[in-house]
Amino acid sequence: MAKTTSQHILNTAANLLGFCLFVITSLHIANMTENHLIDEFTSVIAVLLTCSCLFSFASLRTSDLEKERKLETIADYLFIISLVGILIIILLITLNFLK
Template sequence: MPNTTSPHILNTAANLLGFCLFVITSLHIANLTETHLIDEFTSVIAIFLTCSCLLSFASIRTSNPERERRLETIADYLFVLSLAGILIVILLITLNFIG
């Protein structure tokens, strides 16, 4: 069975990783000490996205169909978890600057 979602996960997770790094850099440049929790949470999400990228790339490159499916499934779960985390970060940033 050919990879159906791994190329999409790899592309989107890499783009979202850039978003996370932008958020982390912006918080450090702005020197916002009250956003320390947002910074740490975004760093964890960046790690999940990096793992998702690596696993989806490995899924694309492997020739073993069982390993391909397993790597793709793990990458998919990490990606969805990361999306939920990004939603939480966006809500935290919004609530932090509104209040």
Template sequence: MANNTSQHILNTSANLLGFCLFVITSLHIASQTETHIIDELTSCISVLLTFSCIFSFVSIRTSNQKKEKRLETIADYLFVISLVGILIIILLIAFNFIK
């Protein structure tokens, strides 16, 4: 049986992926050329969150305990890296509004 961590990673990663897609859409609607770095960083974070979702889902579905733990660890690391990336995105957006 899968650990509860994978279920939380899957749920939260999917929600944050929606946040990233909202940011990308908002930047394209605003057509701001100075937010190009934010747009690219958000796209990269979206890819990391998608892989985090995939690894956590496969971790939940597998019956092999060793494979489950390895996939869950990968999903966990991708999730933490994504959180740091989202922090950077939020700081860049905040500094962009201050200017």
């Protein structure tokens, strides 16, 4: 049964999507968007997390075992890429405040 990680990916990716939207909103409120690529990069990560949520949800809803595994694998890879992207965002924000 391939539905071992889809539930966790869906929940965690949705929470991290909220983090990305918070970062984008914070940068726009602080008027820091014209100098930084952080908001554009965060937007890309938000799209990847949304896609991860969609593939994970589709994996949970399908009854075909092979299709379920493929969808879960895609969701897993998108989630890992997004996690690395969030790490980069955090590093960029930290370096920006250290200046």
